[in-house]
Amino acid sequence: MSFALLSITAQPLDLAALVTAVSAEQARQARDAGTANAGGIASFLGLVRSPNQGRGVLHLEYEAYEPLAVRVFERIRDEIGAEWPGAVLALHHRIGRLTPGEVSVAIVVASQHRAAAFAGCRYAIERVKQIAPIWKREAFEGGDIWIEGAVATPDDEDARREALKLACV
Amino acid sequence: MRVKVRLFAQLRDLAGAGDLDCQVEDANAVQGQDVWRAVVRDHPALASFTRAMSTAVNLEYARLDSPVRDGDEVAFLPPVSGG
Numbered sequence: 082m083s084f085a086l087l088s089i090t091a092q093p094l095d096l097a098a099l100v101t102a103v104s105a106e107q108a109r110q111a112r113d114a115g116t117a118n119a120g121g122i123a124s125f126l127g128l129v130r131s132p133n134q135g136r137g138v139l140h141l142e143y144e145a146y147e148p149l150a151v152r153v154f155e156r157i158r159d160e161i162g163a164e165w166p167g168a169v170l171a172l173h174h175r176i177g178r179l180t181p182g183e184v185s186v187a188i189v190v191a192s193q194h195r196a197a198a199f200a201g202c203r204y205a206i207e208r209v210k211q212i213a214p215i216w217k218r219e220a221f222e223g224g225d226i227w228i229e230g231a232v233a234t235p236d237d238e239d240a241r242r243e244a245l246k247l248a249c250v
Numbered sequence: 251m252r253v254k255v256r257l258f259a260q261l262r263d264l265a266g267a268g269d270l271d272c273q274v275e276d277a278n279a280v281q282g283q284d285v286w287r288a289v290v291r292d293h294p295a296l297a298s299f300t301r302a303m304s305t306a307v308n309l310e311y312a313r314l315d316s317p318v319r320d321g322d323e324v325a326f327l328p329p330v331s332g333g
Contacts, residue, residue: 127333143332144258146256146325148309149306149309152309174332186332186333209333213330214306214327214330214332215332216258217331217332218259227259229328229329230332231329232304232329233304233311233330234304234311
């Protein structure tokens, strides 16, 4: 079994491994399609921040509905493929306990042109925040709380357009 | 009929369990909301999430009026916060 491009994992995230995997996948697809190799690879790492909204963060506890999360990652991959043909995504999200400064999410997009690589990364993280079934509980000095973001509605076209707008500014 | 209910994050904490074996009264067209009502009946603290959650049936996002069949896995998801 080759290295998965899309994954939920309890292991520390390895950006170099994602770059290698996405690069190989883009090369394979480009060979099959008779198109150019990647002219650009962009990456995004999300890190645990502290303080967060004035609270000194001790750690975050991430959990996911793993099989659905991987399906949502596949959906995000397909949306990126439709928006930026030829762009290839790798997306890994961590679960478990993370302390400030640790990487919670790693995204890599390879594309023939840099614009799609940068835009695809931004689009992917916005979509993760909108629709991936992942949650974090923040332990801070004095208590702990569930962080609540968006109600996940994958077919909400307004949300998708908002993510696209953020990606393309 | 029996449905496997999955609860996550705040919903699991409020219910005290993440996996529930839920008995839903057999009817012609059972929907996600019938399952939700059965869950809330047993765990009233969850009621406030009725308008602030997502539903998934057998690992597909679904609507509260989506059909549910015997043996399905129905998940209720509070607002997400990945990233």
